[in-house]
Amino acid sequence: MRCEEMQKLLEAYLDGELDLMRNLEIEKHLQECAPCALLHKNQQALRQAIHSAALYFSPPAELPNRLRATLRQASKAETRRSFLPWRWVMVASAMVLVAALVWFLVATRKSSTEELLMQEVIASHVRSLMADHLTDVASSDQHTVKPWFNGKLDFSPNVKDLAEQGFPLLGGRLDYLANRPVVALVYQRQKHRINLFIWPSTKETDEAEKITARQGYQVIHWTTSGMTYWIISDLNESDLYEFSRLVRT
Amino acid sequence: MPHLVAAYNLARWLTRNAHDAEDVVQEAYLRAFKFFGTFRGGDCRPWLLTIVRNTCYTWMQQNRAAELKDNFDEAMESLESTTLNPEARLLAIVDHQRLRQALEALPVEFREVMVLRELEGLSYKEIADIADVPIGTVMSRLARARKRLQQGLLDNPHKEYPHEV
Numbered sequence: 001m002r003c004e005e006m007q008k009l010l011e012a013y014l015d016g017e018l019d020l021m022r023n024l025e026i027e028k029h030l031q032e033c034a035p036c037a038l039l040h041k042n043q044q045a046l047r048q049a050i051h052s053a054a055l056y057f058s059p060p061a062e063l064p065n066r067l068r069a070t071l072r073q074a075s076k077a078e079t080r081r082s083f084l085p086w087r088w089v090m091v092a093s094a095m096v097l098v099a100a101l102v103w104f105l106v107a108t109r110k111s112s113t114e115e116l117l118m119q120e121v122i123a124s125h126v127r128s129l130m131a132d133h134l135t136d137v138a139s140s141d142q143h144t145v146k147p148w149f150n151g152k153l154d155f156s157p158n159v160k161d162l163a164e165q166g167f168p169l170l171g172g173r174l175d176y177l178a179n180r181p182v183v184a185l186v187y188q189r190q191k192h193r194i195n196l197f198i199w200p201s202t203k204e205t206d207e208a209e210k211i212t213a214r215q216g217y218q219v220i221h222w223t224t225s226g227m228t229y230w231i232i233s234d235l236n237e238s239d240l241y242e243f244s245r246l247v248r249t
Numbered sequence: 250m251p252h253l254v255a256a257y258n259l260a261r262w263l264t265r266n267a268h269d270a271e272d273v274v275q276e277a278y279l280r281a282f283k284f285f286g287t288f289r290g291g292d293c294r295p296w297l298l299t300i301v302r303n304t305c306y307t308w309m310q311q312n313r314a315a316e317l318k319d320n321f322d323e324a325m326e327s328l329e330s331t332t333l334n335p336e337a338r339l340l341a342i343v344d345h346q347r348l349r350q351a352l353e354a355l356p357v358e359f360r361e362v363m364v365l366r367e368l369e370g371l372s373y374k375e376i377a378d379i380a381d382v383p384i385g386t387v388m389s390r391l392a393r394a395r396k397r398l399q400q401g402l403l404d405n406p407h408k409e410y411p412h413e414v
Contacts, residue, residue, distance in 0.1 A: 011392055017373050046399055050367045053345040059257035070275050
């Protein structure tokens with residue numbers, strides 16, 4: 001080994017970075033070459049000086065505690081951050097709840113106007129039976145009943161004679177529903193009275209018939225050709241439905 | 250607190266100030282805490298020292314950017330080891346205070362390899378990883394730093410280094 005190579009490797013040798021073969025070569029060279037041995041000695045002296053100089057700085061005694069406090073805070077913040085998704089879940093579910101509430105309100109507002117009307121219809125029916133004011137014009141003749149409404153309303157109802165089908169006409173009267181005067185036709189089936197309310201619909205579209213049972217009464221209502229029909233009676237459902245079918249056709 | 254002594258020692262040598270070293274160590278441990286996911290197992294110390302070292306550099310860029318531009322006096326590079334006074338008086342005259350000052354006076358990239366090698370006893374490979382330079386650069390930096398220290402110790406004790414001003 002030449003001195004030049006030796007000097008290049010000397011530090012790596014002292015730092016313990018060389019393999020065994022190189023180490024042996026260097027040790028051999030150091031025994032044979034005085035100038036290189038002196039270099040080696042100087043290097044060693046420096047290392048010893050560094051190691052003996054207590055150059056190592058020790059941290060202040062309170063640093064570990066301060067560090068722990070800092071990390072604890074950071075860890076709390078981290079935990080808070082990791083909860084963030086839950087917060088989003090909560091926000092999302094709150095939004096769903098609000099949407100559901102709005103939908104519910106809109107939906108029930110519609111159905112509640114219908115429900116209100118239903119109550120009016122039932123009240124009107126009950127009143128017509130109670131107060132002995134079933135008919136203003138008592139006649140089984142449709143040609144008597146229909147003209148009777150002339151001049152009393154801004155529409156002319158279709159009055160059918162359904163006596164042959166088992167629903168004799170008893171007469172008609174003026175009633176007041178949905179904030180307007182309406183036609184009330186009264187039919188009978190055995191001992192059961194049927195009120196048929198007719199008035200012009202505020203809706204553009206037709207509505208299929210809907211049967212509802214309320215307080216022991218069957219209520220059927222639908223909208224067709226711009227007219228709203230409500231039928232109410234204590235008649236059984238199938239007979240009343242048959243009646244509604246006859247009115248519709 | 251794992252490796253706090255090594256972390257503080259490195260930060261203290263790189264910042265050359267006790268108070269700044271504490272700040273850097275706190276910041277470094279916070280980063281270590283955040284980026285623990287990047288730790289690939291094995292010896293935790295080089296990983297932590299890498300974070301401390303990088304935190305130091307960030308801190309110095311923000312507070313003492315001038316120090317990072319500090320370079321070795323090129324005249325020093327012409328100094329041949331063979332011109333060192335071969336006398337073994339080096340051993341005799343070693344003044345620990347002067348050695349500390351000489352080490353502190355080194356530019357930061359030389360100081361860091363010296364601290365990691367001589368005080369932490371890390372291998373060239375580990376130092377190369379921490380300082381993010383090739384092993385060859387670690388070796389040349391160590392060689393130049395040692396020359397500088399030897400020179401400093403043999404020189405007039407009252408000599409001032411230009412970057413100490």
